[in-house]
Amino acid sequence: MSQTLRSDKDEIREEFSSAMSAMYRREVPAYGALIDLVKGVNAVRLAKDRDLNDELAATDGLARISEERHGAIRLGSAAELSMMRRIFAVMGMYPVGYYDLSVTGIPVHSTAFRPTSKAALAYNPFRVFTSLLRLDLIADERLRDEAKQAIANRNIFTENAIMLVKKAEKNDHLDKADATRFVTEVTETFKWHAKAQVSLDLYNRLHDAHRLIADIVSFKGPHINHLTPRTLDIDVVQELMPERNITPKAVIEGPPKRQCPILLRQTSFKALEEQVEFTQSSNSTIEEQAVMGTHTARFGEIEQRGVALTPKGHALYDELLTKTRDQILPAADGSNAAEYNQKLAKTFAAFPDDWDELRQQELAYFSYSLTKAGENANNIGDMRPSSLINNGLIRFDPITYEDFLHVSAAGIFQSNLGDNQAKAIAGDANQPMFELELGAQVIDQFAEYDNIQQASLTDCLDKLGKS
Ligand code: OOG
Ligand code: NI
Numbered sequence: 001m002s003q004t005l006r007s008d009k010d011e012i013r014e015e016f017s018s019a020m021s022a023m024y025r026r027e028v029p030a031y032g033a034l035i036d037l038v039k040g041v042n043a044v045r046l047a048k049d050r051d052l053n054d055e056l057a058a059t060d061g062l063a064r065i066s067e068e069r070h071g072a073i074r075l076g077s078a079a080e081l082s083m084m085r086r087i088f089a090v091m092g093m094y095p096v097g098y099y100d101l102s103v104t105g106i107p108v109h110s111t112a113f114r115p116t117s118k119a120a121l122a123y124n125p126f127r128v129f130t131s132l133l134r135l136d137l138i139a140d141e142r143l144r145d146e147a148k149q150a151i152a153n154r155n156i157f158t159e160n161a162i163m164l165v166k167k168a169e170k171n172d173h174l175d176k177a178d179a180t181r182f183v184t185e186v187t188e189t190f191k192w193h194a195k196a197q198v199s200l201d202l203y204n205r206l207h208d209a210h211r212l213i214a215d216i217v218s219f220k221g222p223h224i225n226h227l228t229p230r231t232l233d234i235d236v237v238q239e240l241m242p243e244r245n246i247t248p249k250a251v252i253e254g255p256p257k258r259q260c261p262i263l264l265r266q267t268s269f270k271a272l273e274e275q276v277e278f279t280q281s282s283n284s285t286i287e288e289q290a291v292m293g294t295h296t297a298r299f300g301e302i303e304q305r306g307v308a309l310t311p312k313g314h315a316l317y318d319e320l321l322t323k324t325r326d327q328i329l330p331a332a333d334g335s336n337a338a339e340y341n342q343k344l345a346k347t348f349a350a351f352p353d354d355w356d357e358l359r360q361q362e363l364a365y366f367s368y369s370l371t372k373a374g375e376n377a378n379n380i381g382d383m384r385p386s387s388l389i390n391n392g393l394i395r396f397d398p399i400t401y402e403d404f405l406h407v408s409a410a411g412i413f414q415s416n417l418g419d420n421q422a423k424a425i426a427g428d429a430n431q432p433m434f435e436l437e438l439g440a441q442v443i444d445q446f447a448e449y450d451n452i453q454q455a456s457l458t459d460c461l462d463k464l465g466k467s
Contacts, residue, residue: 008173009092010123013115015183016091017126020071020190024227027192030269031227031300033244038229038237038302039066045232052232058397059367060122068230070303072129073190073222074108074215076151078437080222081132083157083165085438087186088113090168092120093128096443097403100429104406107137107210109434111442112404118367118452121402129404132437133216134430138209147206147217150198156221161185190224192274192298200278200291215297218276226268226301234265234304241269246300250334254405255317256345259353261306262364263317263401268301307398308449313363320347359396365449366396368456370463380464385457394460399452403445 025032042065046053056062075081085095093113101108114127133151138144164182168174174182196203196218207214216222231237235257241248246269254265278291309317324347330340351363358364368385374393388394435441 012179013091014124019183019187034300038231041236042232055397070127071224071227074131075222076133076216081437082439086165097445098431098442107134116448150217156189158185158188192223193219196276196278199281200293201281226299228301231302231304238267250337251330256348266303271296271299305400307364308401309364323347365399365453367399368394368396368460371395
């Protein structure tokens, strides 16, 4: 029973991920160009790199690569967030992690909805970084009330979507026809609206408080603001982007280029400036023509994913990144990009760059599986896992990082805010408030990786024990 249920959710998630991609391709042509570029680079890389091929095959990661992506949305209220949680649950996507962006001057806090089990991730790992506006961080009381009112007046979900969520929750299942209808209805929520739900005057005041507040409050829905394919070689894609008339950010966010990729490296291209029709001010008495303006919201991004780090590894990553950024911050115009990359690489020399060392020092998570020799082995006695590895009976492969990075996420937000927009918003992390708004607790990412690692090792030892 639970097997069929799981695959239900997986199929809905896959259908949804494709529908979003098709929609974004229509809405933002540069995204289509980027997808084509990434596909080409991935194919070349896989053809050249046998080890990478083997590693992806061993962790069930090969099939998912070309379909893999994440998106991001920003919501306005607890009601929107908790309904979104219920919608994602129908697709087998659950809130993992808490990201406090207020520390970087952005008035939101966030989670990532994604599948969690090894099988579901291998099937389709689609994730959506989901942020919630923190009205409590808007200083101006009148503006805060106007923003709250505008959010309260909108309904970002279709009636059918809500009806189908309730049906799925009740029966723990959606049949094929309902599943397809569900995907169509839910996709509506993510589409772009060229008509704002506020006046240009209110938009401008929201925008003055923070550009992101205007983006969240001004529209009838939480348009998907980017969709990010996964590349197997981000340095090559970054280099080739200008040839396709896409201008990337000056530097790649995250760790430097390494033999053993860790966590996540990302780069993005600037948001589009789009025409928007605003409502007439409520106090205007004469019939005005539509008030036209512009808004920058939607951008493109690519990422390369590496191994998930343990808390110890994550702490080392944070330490080295802070150390780098204490010495140099990448300039938006790219003028110090080479120097930044050099400093970053130099500082990160302190992070072991060898799979076995990363494993032995417990800096990263690995998935264990039997080698051919392991499958044929008998009488292994009471060998310890390390000897089983040394004797070639068990192999280990990096577990892909499925989550996001705080500093990188902040950088991505900024890339779409113009370069000097980092206004100081005093804030503090408030995970309990977020969980109250979400209507659930967020899942601890480390526990998830640890479970997958443990289960793979136990599985190997069981199989060896039986032979
Ligand atoms: C989300 C930014 C976070 C990432 O890849 O780190 C993100 C946003 O701009 O709404 O998507
Ligand atoms: Ni992103």
